[in-house]
Amino acid sequence: MTVAAVDTDLVERAFDQYADMVLRIAYQNTRNQSDAEDIAQNVFIQLMRAGNFADEVHMKAWLIRVTINQCKNLKASAWYRKTTYLKEEWLPFTAEQNKVFEELWRLSTDQRNVIYLYFYEGYNAREIGELLCRNESTVSSLLNRGKRKLKQLFIEGGYPYE
């Protein structure tokens, strides 16, 4: 009996196209480059096992969801809970860029993910709701509260908010 060949080309193309996105999501959730890279590798290994997707839109959505879930799993692990990290940055960051992450990490995990998907990936609230299994109004609420809080944090920190 033979095993169906895994479409390595697909995974490689997916890696080239979405590895940065996966790393960004993982980093903002874990605050640690090593963890982010471990998670990214696991995500692409899972992608290889997952088989084909109807189209690229679904694959991208799948990658986002699995990445966030991997981050949750990591945070839930006993090992992670007992580990205290030294702050590890993804160098080189400018002071302004560092400030963005500092303030982002003061938001809740959900707010952070919603804000990232909205501002950076360009998803709307409905689409984010689908991705995160949340209803649209919850996403809107997370987004609005997150934006308000970020704005306040930026202003309090003396940084421009535009």
Added chain:
Amino acid sequence: MNKNFRSAFENIKATKSFRDDTMEKLSKETSPELHTIDLQPVDQTKQTHMTINRIAIAACMAVIIGMSLAVPKLMNGDQASASPSVFLSATSSLTETLSPMPLPTAMNGSGSRTLSGIHFTLPDDIEDTTEILDNQTCAVMEIDDEFYFAATTRYKDQFSCYCTIYHYDLVTNSYTPISDEVYGVYVRDGRFIYSDDSGQCYSNNTKWNDEKKISRDELDYYDFDVQDDDITVIDSDHVKYSIHIDNAILDQSLLENYSIICNQVKNNKLYFNVNYHIAEGNNTSELFCINLDGSGLKKLGFEALNAVGWTRTIGTTVYMNRFVADSNTSYLYILDTNTDDVRKIGEVEGFARYFAAGSKYLVYSTDADDYFGPHILHYCPLNE
């Protein structure tokens, strides 16, 4: 902020060494020896499962798309009827697995009459008409056995819309606008609650001649924050309640991927959903409640549906829709928040968006054709 935000994230990139390392690990995954040896005995099973999964995914994706469109655009304008009841509706193809609870024939929608469609003229100043959902309802409400619906007129921003309230006369089968254009509407204690552009809230009577300003504190507003299994509830007096959800009560087979969604506080109890993500496009949802002091966690029992679910939160009541793939039947429920009993009050054809129940009638709106199109209002007698 957006510029700095993008710039910060742009810095996070896969390095060459990371790429090489990942590719090496991936190549080990595809090693023919590994798969031939390890997977041979289960290969056929795996193939079967994959086929089933793909069928399920295909079936569910259609619903997910529809679901997403069915999620109310109006964040706080979708409530029906008065406290203490909580209204729920569900759509399912799993008819045979649903409760055999007998329903009067008049309640199954067979006696319903279809009301005529609602038509609006879009304002000229709206450029992106693709975002305009004309002829759609965004709330169905009941006050003193009289029915009202809110119809979407235009979007305020990406997430919320303006609407006009209409009174529907069941006797003459006609409807009349009773309000100006308002933002966000629901019913509480027999009055309409809504707000203006500035966020100022008002209440008004059914004659629309008794507008009163109301403060946010008067709305029994609650703010929720969920961090994994820990929920923080903050009431309008800024009193904070910290609640931990013991996930032993959750479906242990689905703990891989779930999220908690807070719905509403009523009678010092927090009502919340747990949404389980099963597979691509396949979700299920359960409803729970817990006392604000953290005691009394319990699952509210009604038919377990393989559903994507959500709950709408307004005032002192909650309205929930639950929908399932490849079905065209909606199940309407009322949850009594005094006893936490869930009671099915109707089973109707179509993809129900909103409903309200009076003492004699049930009024609900459905999609006329598809998720993108106009809605149709229906009513059917209760217990006649």
